[in-house]
Amino acid sequence: MDVGTRITVTSPDQMRDLGRRLAKLLRPGDLVLLTGELGAGKTTLTRGLGEGLGVRGAVTSPTFVIARVHPSLGDGPPLVHVDAYRLNGGLDEMEDLDLDVSLPASVVAVEWGEGKVEGLAEDRLHVVIQRTVGSDMAVTDAMAADVDDVRDVVVTGVGPRWAGEDLASLAG
DSSP: OOOOEEEEOSSSHHHHHHHHHHTTTTOOTEEEEOOOTTSSSSHHHHHHHHHHHSSSOOOOOOTTTEEEEBBSSSSOEEEEEEETTOOHHHHHHHHHTTTTHGGGSSSEEEEETTTSGHHHOOSEEEEEEEEOOTTTHHHHHHHOOOGGGGGEEEEEEEEEEGTTTOEEEEEO
16 A cells, blocks of 8 residues: 555544545545544544535434435535445445445445455545544644544555545645
């Protein structure tokens, strides 16, 4: 995997803002894998993606429905938000959701998708979110922030689609 862009996020509002900035780079057919422990901020980031893409409906965790489609309010792509947490069958189980049909026309964001959906697309964006509580970075980068809200986010583009993208622009 290529070297990713590292971003420190110090609040849920900043995580949503990161999602909005990330949405500006996305286009139909993009697959975004979101990795992080429970409560890391995957859904908050996806909420920002939805805002940035201008989609209809409140972006909430699709844990119990597995997948939720948010149509575009304009001429942009819809957002398909998937929570693969309860899916153990990997790509076989994901194929039952027909994500491969949705992918060419949509932006598909999959929480808990690592090791399960990589086969859907050669090109993908992998977003890893980790809490930084207890690290020196959390103390220095978040002086005025609640250290419980500090996250270390690494965004990595995989495949030719992301080769020319400036992911470092997300940090600003």
